[in-house]
Amino acid sequence: MKLYLRYSLFLGIFSIFLLLMSSCESRKNMVYLQPDSTKINTLYEQFVPKIQPNDILTIVVTAADPKVTAPFNPVSTMTSGTISQAADMAMRPVYTVDNQGYITLPMLGKIKIAGLTRIEAIEKLRSELSQYIKEPGVNMNFNNFRVSVLGEVARPGSFVMPSERVTVLEALGMAGDLTIRGMRHNVMIIREIDGKKSTHRLDLTKEEALNSKYYYLAQNDVIYVEPNKAQINSSKLGANSNIFISVASLLITVISVLTR
Structure with a gap:
């Protein structure tokens, strides 16, 4: 009986040890943007996303006299007081940037806007339109x-952003934040520019992450949060834990029978 109790105690201690090993995590690996000597000088204007081929844009031309804009707006944007906002948005002209970076507008023809920011593209179109419309x-x-958030977050998925000014922290917030098992110091950003994909890793536990050119996201960015060591170890243990427990239980049963 004493031997049985010893093995039971050993099994209990071993189980507690496994739980502690799979759950312990230090504060420095959990807290975001911990203070350091980095000077924060992030400016959104330095990292404004550029228009890329295959982007889909809503473009509406306006003027003091709405009638003169009709040739430039294939679908009328004139709305009544009862039309819903969703219906109004559905009526607005939509253009897809082709593989060479051009859009084709009524009257103006093909105009290259890939590589420009949204504000730069607006100014270019206004310049072209000024030959037909006053101001x-x-x-x-x-x-x-759209950005996608994958890995150790509460709600992984793809999210359509209301504007192009979005940070990695905002995207993670939309995904419900990282779980306690996510590696905050090694978050991967996958970005495609001119058909070529590149990766960059952010340490969100340090303030210097705010200065990264990947802190502000571009369209179609993918954020991947890796599981930490505790999660990896627990997944390994989880696959074999039932076997370990079954074998241990069988041994204890056999020993208890033999020592009676």
């Missing part, structure tokens, strides 16, 4: 500014 206005928005 034209241009409203342009991304329809496909």
Whole structure:
């Protein structure tokens, strides 16, 4: 009986040890943006996303006299007081940037805007329109500014952003934040520019992450959060824990029978 109790105690201590090993994590690996000697000088204007081929844009031309804009807006944007906002958005002209970086607008023809920021593209279109319209206005928005968040987050998935000014922290917030098992010091950003993919890793536990050119996201960025060592170890243990427990239980049963 004493031997049985010893083995039971050993099994209990071993189980507690496994739980502690799979759950312990230090504060420095958990807290975001811990103070350091880095000077924070992040400016959104330095990292504004550029228009890329296959981007989908909503472009509406405006003017003091709405009638003169009709040839430039294939679908009328004139709305009544009862039309819903969703219906109004659905009526606005949509353009896809082709593989060479051009869009084709009524009257203006093909105009290259890939490589420009949204503000730069607006100014270019206004310049082209000024030969037809006095003091034209241009409203342009991304329809496909989407980022994906994968890995150790509460709600992984793809998210359409309301504007192009979005940070990695905002995207992670939309995904429900990292779980306690996510590696905050090694978050991967996958970005495609001119058809070529590149990766960069951010240490979100340090303030210097705010200065990274990847802190502000571009369209179609993918954020991947790796599991930490505790999660990896627990997954390994989880695959074999049932076997270990079954074998240990069998040994204890056999020993208890033999020592009676």
